[in-house]
Amino acid sequence: MSMTAGAGRGLRRVILGTTTAWLIAFTLLPVLIVVAVSLSEPRLGAPPFTPLFEWGEGVWPIFNGTIASYFTVTSDSLYVAAFVSSLRIAASSAMITLVIAYPMAYAIARSSDRARFALLMLVILPFWTSFLIRTYAWTGLLNTNGLINNTLMNLGVISQPLTLLHTEFAVHLGIVYSYLPFMVLPIYAVLERMDWTLIEAAQDLGARPLKAFFRVTLPLSLPGVFAGWLLVFIPALGEFIIPDLLGGPDTLMLGRVLWTEFFNNRDWPLASALAVLLLVIVLLSALLLVKALRRREAVS
Amino acid sequence: MMAASGPAGEEPVIRIEGVAKSFGGVSAVANVSLDIARGEFFCLVGASGSGKTTLLRLIAGFETPDSGQILIDGVDMSDRPPYARPVNMMFQSYALFPHLTVADNVAFGLEEERRPRAEIRDRVAAALEIFDMGSFAARKPHQLSGGQRQRVALARALVKNPKILLLDEPLAALDKKLRERAQLELVALRERVGITFVMVTHDQEEAMSMASRIALMRDGALCQVGSPRELYDAPQSRFAADFFGVANLFGGRVTKAGAAVDCTEVWSTLAVAGDCAQGADVTVMVRPEQVALAKERPAGPNVLAGTLANVVFLGNAYVCYVALETGKTVQTRLSPADMARLGKLDAGDRVFVSWEPSAARVLTS
Numbered sequence: 172m173s174m175t176a177g178a179g180r181g182l183r184r185v186i187l188g189t190t191t192a193w194l195i196a197f198t199l200l201p202v203l204i205v206v207a208v209s210l211s212e213p214r215l216g217a218p219p220f221t222p223l224f225e226w227g228e229g230v231w232p233i234f235n236g237t238i239a240s241y242f243t244v245t246s247d248s249l250y251v252a253a254f255v256s257s258l259r260i261a262a263s264s265a266m267i268t269l270v271i272a273y274p275m276a277y278a279i280a281r282s283s284d285r286a287r288f289a290l291l292m293l294v295i296l297p298f299w300t301s302f303l304i305r306t307y308a309w310t311g312l313l314n315t316n317g318l319i320n321n322t323l324m325n326l327g328v329i330s331q332p333l334t335l336l337h338t339e340f341a342v343h344l345g346i347v348y349s350y351l352p353f354m355v356l357p358i359y360a361v362l363e364r365m366d367w368t369l370i371e372a373a374q375d376l377g378a379r380p381l382k383a384f385f386r387v388t389l390p391l392s393l394p395g396v397f398a399g400w401l402l403v404f405i406p407a408l409g410e411f412i413i414p415d416l417l418g419g420p421d422t423l424m425l426g427r428v429l430w431t432e433f434f435n436n437r438d439w440p441l442a443s444a445l446a447v448l449l450l451v452i453v454l455l456s457a458l459l460l461v462k463a464l465r466r467r468e469a470v471s
Numbered sequence: 472m473m474a475a476s477g478p479a480g481e482e483p484v485i486r487i488e489g490v491a492k493s494f495g496g497v498s499a500v501a502n503v504s505l506d507i508a509r510g511e512f513f514c515l516v517g518a519s520g521s522g523k524t525t526l527l528r529l530i531a532g533f534e535t536p537d538s539g540q541i542l543i544d545g546v547d548m549s550d551r552p553p554y555a556r557p558v559n560m561m562f563q564s565y566a567l568f569p570h571l572t573v574a575d576n577v578a579f580g581l582e583e584e585r586r587p588r589a590e591i592r593d594r595v596a597a598a599l600e601i602f603d604m605g606s607f608a609a610r611k612p613h614q615l616s617g618g619q620r621q622r623v624a625l626a627r628a629l630v631k632n633p634k635i636l637l638l639d640e641p642l643a644a645l646d647k648k649l650r651e652r653a654q655l656e657l658v659a660l661r662e663r664v665g666i667t668f669v670m671v672t673h674d675q676e677e678a679m680s681m682a683s684r685i686a687l688m689r690d691g692a693l694c695q696v697g698s699p700r701e702l703y704d705a706p707q708s709r710f711a712a713d714f715f716g717v718a719n720l721f722g723g724r725v726t727k728a729g730a731a732v733d734c735t736e737v738w739s740t741l742a743v744a745g746d747c748a749q750g751a752d753v754t755v756m757v758r759p760e761q762v763a764l765a766k767e768r769p770a771g772p773n774v775l776a777g778t779l780a781n782v783v784f785l786g787n788a789y790v791c792y793v794a795l796e797t798g799k800t801v802q803t804r805l806s807p808a809d810m811a812r813l814g815k816l817d818a819g820d821r822v823f824v825s826w827e828p829s830a831a832r833v834l835t836s
Binding site: 368373375467 | 567569
């Protein structure tokens with residue numbers, strides 16, 4: 172018995188150790204490098220930034236760090252606008268995703284076992300093709316002579332093609348389309364486990380079905396809603412492909428600004444500062460939601 | 472119209488008329504007609520799958536009957552959804568809302584009625600006080616014990632002053648000691664609030680000890696309806712006799728109308744006193760406490776010889792199992808005093824069991 176317990180403990184150590192080492196090497200270290208780059212100054216050459224520490228005359232290396240990039244990022248209206256519009260687009264598209272995903276998750280959770288499997292497969296299926304290709308396919312649909320405009324023109328609904336592609340609408344569409352399953356699945360998981368006699372109890376106590384939903388079902392499914400929100404809002408915030416392919420020249424999102432700073436302007440410190448700030452925002456919003464969830468769980 | 476199976480006089484609070492319900496072609500409740508009088512503690516009892524819970528859910532409105540109708544206080548409930556019926560239900564799982572406090576759970580129904588805030592507060596406090604839960608008002612359901620949850624569920628259902636309280640296996644989740652106390656409390660509660668209780672249970676002892684009337688259900692139909700006493704003393708079927716308490720059952724054919732039944736199972740003709748037609752296939756039932764045990768063959772009818780197979784001591788009684796030569800076993804229940812009078816008895820001893828003809832019942836189905 173003690174042998175297996177010892178072996179179990181050993182195995183646990185190996186697993187924990189591997190995981191920790193992995194996270195340090197491939198998550199924490201890269202983040203620290205980005206932070207370090209963000210504190211340095213841009214220059215021409217390779218790498219295109221000044222080293223953070225330099226060896227001088229003394230025993231200790233000289234710290235060359237500067238927060239100039241952070242100053243630029245927070246004072247230049249372009250970057251501030253990029254942050255604001257990223258937050259706005261991510262929030263509104265996450266909201267739209269929620270409004271569409273909740274009824275879907277509800278319907279799947281309430282359907283028969285066989286139908287449930289088929290419906291879940293339909294939700295997950297698009298994931299088996301490339302995200303890039305799926306997003307690119309939308310350009311063909313939304314083009315001025317794309318499928319949607321051609322169909323509407325042929326039906327006589329419109330006489331001039333609509334400008335669908337390269338708009339903020341298209342960005343929303345792309346985000347909602349791409350991230351819908353991330354919202355559906357956590358909400359479904361919560362609803363699937365729900366005790367439906369609670370709804371019967373609510374109705375027995377005089378609540379009409381819609382009222383029972385808002386007083387019982389919805390509050391009890393909030394953990395799933397929070398989880399789904401995080402899974403959509405956070406990646407949407409830093410999304411690059413969707414605004415790049417579907418967004419217009421005036422669609423300002425952090426992912427694109429970051430790209431431009433890195434590859435066009437070769438200002439790595441500035442791009443890194445943007446990335447660090449984005450990370451802080453993501454961590455803060457995740458923390459807030461988790462905290463809200465904890466508080467709910469503590470009281471329920 | 473006179474009530475078919477309820478006490479005569481007043482209009483019944485629940486009238487069930489020819490109600491049938493099936494799920495996916497499988498019949499759950501088949502053509503049930505039943506009247507329940509005001510102020511009854513009515514028990515629906517039966518094995519699982521007998522349709523008792525479906526019948527309760529039909530009264531609550533969670534299921535709609537395929538045919539027939541349910542009237543509450545003379546009003547047809549066919550088009551009334553659960554939220555518009557003057558009944559409240561206590562669920563087997565209690566179904567307390569986990570995200571609401573005890574007080575908010577109890578207030579839920581009153582809030583749906585849009586009662587004034589002050590009235591809600593007073594009625595919730597009063598309801599919690601009745602169930603001794605006043606000091607737990609701010610707790611969440613998961614912070615309560617099983618017995619406390621059960622009382623909150625009762626308070627939540629009764630605070631709305633329903634005409635009928637429906638109880639779906641209300642004591643099943645409690646442990647044995649707590650359950651016995653809760654049985655007495657529920658009966659006392661019904662007397663206190665004065666409304667009609669309809670309870671579903673699979674436990675025949677629970678039904679016997681609590682109900683004013685019992686409906687025994689089998690395969691979606693009513694098997695027998697009556698007081699606990701009637702069901703025990705005068706079961707109308709082999710099934711009912713076996714369901715309530717212990718019964719010695721002997722199958723046979725009537726050889727003399729109302730007087731004698733020839734039982735191949737015990738190789739003898741049993742004397743009976745009851746309604747039975749010549750040549751009918753019947754079952755003779757005798758309760759163990761009606762069966763006498765003797766070492767010497769007693770005089771009189773209905774004496775069967777056998778060997779003592781087993782004696783079980785229950786504290787207040789002994790149960791003796793007597794194996795007849797035919798292979799049939801007869802149970803007899805003796806008081807410790809009777810047992811002492813018999814003297815020393817060992818397994819394997821030759822003994823005689825006997826009973827009065829009037830103690831036996833003839834069951835025709």
